[in-house]
Amino acid sequence: MSDDPRGGAPRDPAATPADPDAALVRDFFARERTAAPTLDADPARWREIVETSARSRRPWLRYAAGAAAAAVVLGAVGVATFGRGSTAPPAPAGPVLSSSDVGSSPPSRRPTSSSVPTPTLSTSRPMSPSVPPSLPPSGAPVPASFAVRSLTTGAPGHLFALGTVACPGGQCPALAGSSDNGASWSLRHTFPASTAAPGSIPGRLGGAGTLTQVRFASASVGWAFGGAAMRTTDGGATWQDYPHPGGEVIGLETDGTDVVLTAAPGCTGGTCHGAISVVRAPVTAASATDVAGTIDGGSGVQDAPISWQGGQAFVSPVVVPAAGRPAPTPVVVATDGLHRAAPTSCGTGQAVRLVTAAAGTTLFTVCPSGGAAGQIGYAVQSSGDGGTTWRPIPGQPLLLVNAGTTSFAAADARTLLAVSGGSPDVHGSMSLSRDGGATWRQPRSAPPLPDHGWAWVGAPGGATFYALSGDGSGAYWKSIDRGETWSQVVVAGH
Amino acid sequence: MRDPRASREAGAHETGATVSELFDAHYGRLAGWTARLVGDTELGHDFATEAFARLVREGGTVHEPRAWLYTVTANLVRDHWRKRSREGAAYGRLGTPSGSVDRDSATVLTVREVVLALPDALRLPVILHYYADLPVAAVAERLGKSEGAIKRDLFDARRRMAAQLEDVR
Numbered sequence: 232m233s234d235d236p237r238g239g240a241p242r243d244p245a246a247t248p249a250d251p252d253a254a255l256v257r258d259f260f261a262r263e264r265t266a267a268p269t270l271d272a273d274p275a276r277w278r279e280i281v282e283t284s285a286r287s288r289r290p291w292l293r294y295a296a297g298a299a300a301a302a303v304v305l306g307a308v309g310v311a312t313f314g315r316g317s318t319a320p321p322a323p324a325g326p327v328l329s330s331s332d333v334g335s336s337p338p339s340r341r342p343t344s345s346s347v348p349t350p351t352l353s354t355s356r357p358m359s360p361s362v363p364p365s366l367p368p369s370g371a372p373v374p375a376s377f378a379v380r381s382l383t384t385g386a387p388g389h390l391f392a393l394g395t396v397a398c399p400g401g402q403c404p405a406l407a408g409s410s411d412n413g414a415s416w417s418l419r420h421t422f423p424a425s426t427a428a429p430g431s432i433p434g435r436l437g438g439a440g441t442l443t444q445v446r447f448a449s450a451s452v453g454w455a456f457g458g459a460a461m462r463t464t465d466g467g468a469t470w471q472d473y474p475h476p477g478g479e480v481i482g483l484e485t486d487g488t489d490v491v492l493t494a495a496p497g498c499t500g501g502t503c504h505g506a507i508s509v510v511r512a513p514v515t516a517a518s519a520t521d522v523a524g525t526i527d528g529g530s531g532v533q534d535a536p537i538s539w540q541g542g543q544a545f546v547s548p549v550v551v552p553a554a555g556r557p558a559p560t561p562v563v564v565a566t567d568g569l570h571r572a573a574p575t576s577c578g579t580g581q582a583v584r585l586v587t588a589a590a591g592t593t594l595f596t597v598c599p600s601g602g603a604a605g606q607i608g609y610a611v612q613s614s615g616d617g618g619t620t621w622r623p624i625p626g627q628p629l630l631l632v633n634a635g636t637t638s639f640a641a642a643d644a645r646t647l648l649a650v651s652g653g654s655p656d657v658h659g660s661m662s663l664s665r666d667g668g669a670t671w672r673q674p675r676s677a678p679p680l681p682d683h684g685w686a687w688v689g690a691p692g693g694a695t696f697y698a699l700s701g702d703g704s705g706a707y708w709k710s711i712d713r714g715e716t717w718s719q720v721v722v723a724g725h
Numbered sequence: 726m727r728d729p730r731a732s733r734e735a736g737a738h739e740t741g742a743t744v745s746e747l748f749d750a751h752y753g754r755l756a757g758w759t760a761r762l763v764g765d766t767e768l769g770h771d772f773a774t775e776a777f778a779r780l781v782r783e784g785g786t787v788h789e790p791r792a793w794l795y796t797v798t799a800n801l802v803r804d805h806w807r808k809r810s811r812e813g814a815a816y817g818r819l820g821t822p823s824g825s826v827d828r829d830s831a832t833v834l835t836v837r838e839v840v841l842a843l844p845d846a847l848r849l850p851v852i853l854h855y856y857a858d859l860p861v862a863a864v865a866e867r868l869g870k871s872e873g874a875i876k877r878d879l880f881d882a883r884r885r886m887a888a889q890l891e892d893v894r
Contacts, residue, residue: 250880252887259890260855263761263836270756270769277748283778665767713771 275644275667282590282643371418373407377723378703380404384691385447388412391419391467392707392722393445393455400424404442406455406467413709413720419467426459440479448485448514456480458498462517474518477508477525484537484544490514491544491564493535495528502551503532509546511564524569526562529553540587540594543617545572549582561585561596563618572618574598585618586639586647589690593644594618595668597629605657606630609649611668626669632660632684636701640690646713652684652701659684659701663714676716678708744781747790752777758857759798763805764837772801795857796867799849806841806848839886847882850875 376397383391390409395402404422409415428441443457451466460473460480477494481503484491491511495503507526512519526535526548534549544564552558561583562569573583573596586595593615600610609629612621631637635653642648645667652659658680662671683701690696698708698717705723710716752773760769776797780787787793836856840848853864854875861879865872 250883252883255890256855256883256886259834259839259886260836263856264758264858267754267761268757269753270760270766270773272748272752272756276752276770276774277745280744280748280774280777280781283774 278591278644373416373418373705373723374405375705375724377405377407377418377705379699379705379707379722380703381444381687382689382697382699382707383446383453385453386450389447389450391445391447391453392416393442394705394722395427395703396421398424400427402427404455406445407722408467409722410450413722416722420463420470422455422461422470428457444483446483446485446490448487448490452514454483454485454490454492456483456492460492471517474520475510476520476522477510478505479503481507481532482535482537482546484539485514486539486542486544488514488542489544490519491523491537491539491546492519493537493546493548495532495535498532501533504528505532507532507535507546507548507550509535509562509564509569511544523564524562526550526559526569527553527556529556529559536584538585538587541592541617545585545587545594545618547573547583547585549584558582561618573614574612574621584637584639586641588641588643589692590643592617593641593667595639595641595647596621597639597649600628602630602633605633607633607651611647611664613644613667615644624668626666627671629662629664629668629671630660631662632657634659634684636684636686638685638687640688640696642690642692642694642696642713648688648690648696648698648714650685650688650698652681652686654684655682657684658682661685661688661698665713674710674715674717678717678719744777747780747794748777751791751794755794755798758795759802761835762802762837762840762852762856764835768805772798772805775801789863792853792857792859792863792867795859796849796853799852799857802852803845803848807845834890839889842889843882843885847878847885850878851882851886854879 374396377392377394378396379392379394381393385391388409388411390413392407392409394405394407396405397403398421401424403424404426406419406422407416408419409417422442426440426442428443441458442455442461445453445455447453451464453463453467454473455461455463455470456473458479458481460475460483461470462473463470475492475494478496479498480492480494481498482493489511490513491509494508494510495505497504506528509523509526510519511521511523526546527550529550529552531551532548533551534547536547536549538545538547545561546564546569547561548559550559558581560571561573563572572594573585581599584597586597587593588595593613594617595614596612597609598612600608602608607630609631611624611629613624614621629649631649631651634651634657636659637649637651639647639649645665647664647668648661649664649671650659650661661674661677661680663674664671678698681700681702681704685698686701687699688696689698694711694713696710696714698710700708706719706721708717709720710718755776756769756773758769759772760766763769763772776794779797780790780794840851840856843851849868850864853859853867854861859867861872861875865875868875870878
């Protein structure tokens with residue numbers, strides 16, 4: 232056997248010397264081996280291999296929580312050996328990489344109350360967790376009127392969807408749950424109509440006292456928020472107010488151990504007015520009290536999404552800067568406060584959006600960088616050292632239809648998905664990159680474009696992406712091949 | 726340049742190669758080999774990546790890792806073809822065109838077309854012996870068959886492929 236598969240094969244031991252077909256077949260395959268290209272074996276491929284093997288050992292990674300698992304497997308890769316005739320038993324895993332192996336030393340994680348001013352604790356608007364009369368009880372099939380607004384994972388196979396259902400008061404927020412990875416769904420809870428956000432679409436701020444989003448840290452512990460904030464410890468059957476400082480909750484994410492929320496006061500019409508408070512708490516706590524720091528709210532706060540990676544939380548403030556002031560940059564939540572985690576600005580005075588890869592240690596930023604003919608261009612940068620240094624990604628820029636709302640997700644160091652939507656006139660767009668943001672295209676088999684485009688995309692780990700339309704339909708879309716092909720998962724009517 | 730983390734960990738072992746070294750030696754060729762087989766560069770990367778990820782999980786127990794990698798990848802390709810075939814049949818029932826021919830197959834044949842023209846049972850022996858250049862004994866070991874059975878499969882496949890190749894000479 233030639234060690235080089237591209238080399239020729241001068242003999243054919245499978246054929247007799249007199250076999251007239253042997254030479255023809257052998258020569259054909261030798262030419263084909265030579266014609267086969269040698270593709271790039273770059274570091275990103277290696278990282279993907281390590282991350283893929285880690286995912287298979289832990290088949291479900293919570294949103295952006297894969298770095299630790301990848302580090303463990305990197306150690307294992309270093310000691311596993313293979314050789315001709317080797318009969319070595321499986322090698323033990325090597326040491327877990329230290330933080331200096333992974334990149335620059337990350338800041339310590341949990342903020343302490345002594346490191347920041349202790350604000351006055353306020354609570355959300357008091358709400359009854361009870362189900363209004365004449366609504367379906369918990370465990371009932373999901374009503375056909377259910378419209379998905381928010382989707383989250385909690386544990387392997389567990390999905391939760393927050394939506395709205397028709398109820399005596401008009402529309403009520405409701406939680407549906409699945410314990411079989413979306414194959415079947417049941418109604419877990421219906422909230423009062425007073426917590427509904429009239430007229431808003433998925434991904435938008437709901438306004439004071441409303442519940443529009445859901446996140447779960449496990450199969451039992453989760454939060455509903457969107458102005459108000461509530462917490463459950465029994466898989467969504469019952470809910471309690473979740474006291475927190477800073478005003479109305481505009482963002483909340485968990486890595487399964489801690490939860491970070493962003494809050495701002497005076498939210499009306501999708502904009503809040505005042506400083507953004509960044510608050511961190513253990514998922515086991517019944518309230519959030521420790522403010523890690525505050526971010527200048529400028530002339531208006533439109534959003535402050537959070538993303539996790541390797542035990543670190545990043546906040547991307549979307550703020551209209553005050554006159555003469557630059558837009559605030561994404562920050563990492565550290566023990567001693569908030570630290571800048573991304574380039575100073577986009578060069579256009581607009582907000583930088585930080586995106587964490589669900590597996591690995593890569594961070595991305597996307598910056599609006601102009602555009603024309605109804606599209607906005609976005610420049611992409613990446614960091615492999617926790618945001619200490621950033622590298623512009625050369626190549627074809629990302630172009631999204633300018634339809635109001637954008638959402639970005641990264642499955643790994645190479646795979647990014649971007650969507651836009653929100654407008655019934657121009658719909659929106661979905662764009663995929665499989666080379667770390669250098670080039671963008673439509674997925675091989677993209678889902679049909681909803682009337683209002685796309686409201687949200689998420690990368691829970693592995694090769695999976697989820698997408699929610701802006702139409703408020705009773706279904707979501709799922710890809711299990713890094714965004715190339717999509718299938719619809721129906722929640723309503725189950 | 727390789728990932729410095731991986732390079733540091735992947736020191737050479739006296740009795741064999743680490744996965745990192747195998748990646749350096751074989752990944753690019755395996756991915757290109759696969760890409761030509763499936764006619765899709767990204768799929769080539771995907772299948773080669775999956776094969777190496779499985780090698781990582783094997784934890785050092787694999788004999789003849791190159792043969793093992795090509796066998797795993799060939800199985801992934803075969804499964805891909807089967808899935809595509811089922812989808813094609815479904816689309817055919819719905820009256821949807823299954824695809825288009827993008828060049829003149831009467832004058833040029835690729836490995837993909839030649840192998841896809843074979844019965845499913847003959848594809849793996851042909852891919853591994855003729856295209857991956859693995860010895861008959863290695864193919865037999867990997868596929869759990871006797872050498873005689875593999876030789877019979879190759880004989881049958883050779884007759885079929887020769888007729889196809891003769892047509893375009």
